[in-house]
Amino acid sequence: MTTDMPARMLRLLSLLQTRREWSGHELADRLGVTGRTVRRDIDRLRELGYPVEATTGHAGGYRLASGTAMPPLLLDDDEAVAITVALRTAAGGLGGIEETALRALAKLEQVLPARLRGQVAALQQATSTITWEGRGPRADPGTLTVLAAACRDHEIVTFDYTTRDGTPASRRTEPHSLVASGGLWYLIAHDTHRDDWRIYHLDRITSPSPTGHRVPPRALPDPGPDPAAYVAAKIATAPVRYHAVATVHAPAETVRARTWALATRIQPLDEGSCTLDCSADTLPRVAQVLATLDADYTLDADPAVVDHLHAAAQRTLRAVRREAAGEAPSGPAAP
Structure with a gap:
């Protein structure tokens, strides 16, 4: 039981900030006090300027709402x-x-x-920000905020989604967790229409909309319960269009720092070499990962990958030769 009133009120305020709504009974249990004491502490918070609203329902409850002024002693x-x-x-x-x-x-x-x-x-x-491909923000902060609140409150959310092949689709999900990896964000959610778990790329999500319908929390299936480990395992085993594995003459940690690859895609061989699974759905993506290695490597890849890399290398070689010979690039003349 929290007998120190200032400490109890700070604890109460912290609880109100971590969830959209609490019942009076839940708050009393968390604080180890009576419902009457909770009501008094709520009144004290209101007197200090914190916008605590009462909610309707079976037993009634409380939530921290938007106020007409910032609470005192916090921020101007x-x-x-x-x-x-x-x-x-x-x-x-x-x-x-x-x-x-x-x-x-x-x-x-x-x-x-x-x-x-x-x-x-x-x-x-x-305001605008210059972002470098693969290094800058890859998700809209507003989308992150909506989905984070849905994960916290176990609230069903609908959104528009662009599938891997570019097809627009609508989704209705129970968000579970957000996971960041290498400049990308992923949403783990249970798809209500498919009755199955899915991992969504946040840069493909638009127009997320809370439904107001909350559901009991679900436990992640294998290999849960850690959301980051769940995403890493699923991405590592997800089907891709083009297969490519490089044996790199560089330490695993060096390759990880250069490529921002998931740990599950890099396997150390010894102190100075490792394998990197750079398989992807597009050929340019495979080439992009290989270009960041800055080390010698051998490659086990699909013929389409080899052909794409060969064509790209030939274009680069022709450009270098023209530059060395002082030749003008082919194409339309400059005005």
Whole structure:
């Protein structure tokens, strides 16, 4: 039981920030107090400026809602706008802090007043970021925020999705987890129409929409329960169109740092060499991964992969020879 009132109120506030809605009974159990004490503490939070709303239902409950002003002793308006924009940028793919930024963003936007949300949206629309392929943000922060809240609240979400072959489709899912890997984001979700688990690329998801329908949480199937391990295992065994495995004369850690490949795709052979599975659905993707190696390698690949690499190498060689000979490139003359 939490007898220290300030500590109990901080714990109560933290609970309200981690989930969309709590029943009074659940809060009382978590805090080890009576329902009457919870109601008093809620009133104290409201007096301090925290926008706690009562909800209707079987037993009633509470949620932290958007307020007319930021709660005292936290952030002023300018700080709130600056931090929200920074967190949205970080949540989009800055290495190492995406998940932490996303959790903080979900908490902050939950209590952000409407007038500040407009300022944040205007600033976000007026700014741009130069992103390098394979290194920059690969998911829309707004999409991340919606899906993160759905994972937290076990809420069914619908969205539009572009399949691997480019076909548009609609999906209705129970989001479970978000996983970041090498500049890419993945959503683990249970597809309600197929009654099966799926892994979705977030850069193919558009227009995510919460349905308001919450369901009991599901446990991940094998090889769960770790979401990152689940995604790594599924991606490593997923079918691809073009097979290519390189035996690279470089340490596994060096290859991983250069290619941003999943750990399951790299197998150490000894201290100075490893194998890299660079199979993919497109030929340019295979060539792109091999080009980042900056080391000698041998290749076991489909004939189509070998032909594509040979043609690309010939184009490069012709360009180098023309440059060495001082020849002008073929094509339309410059104006």
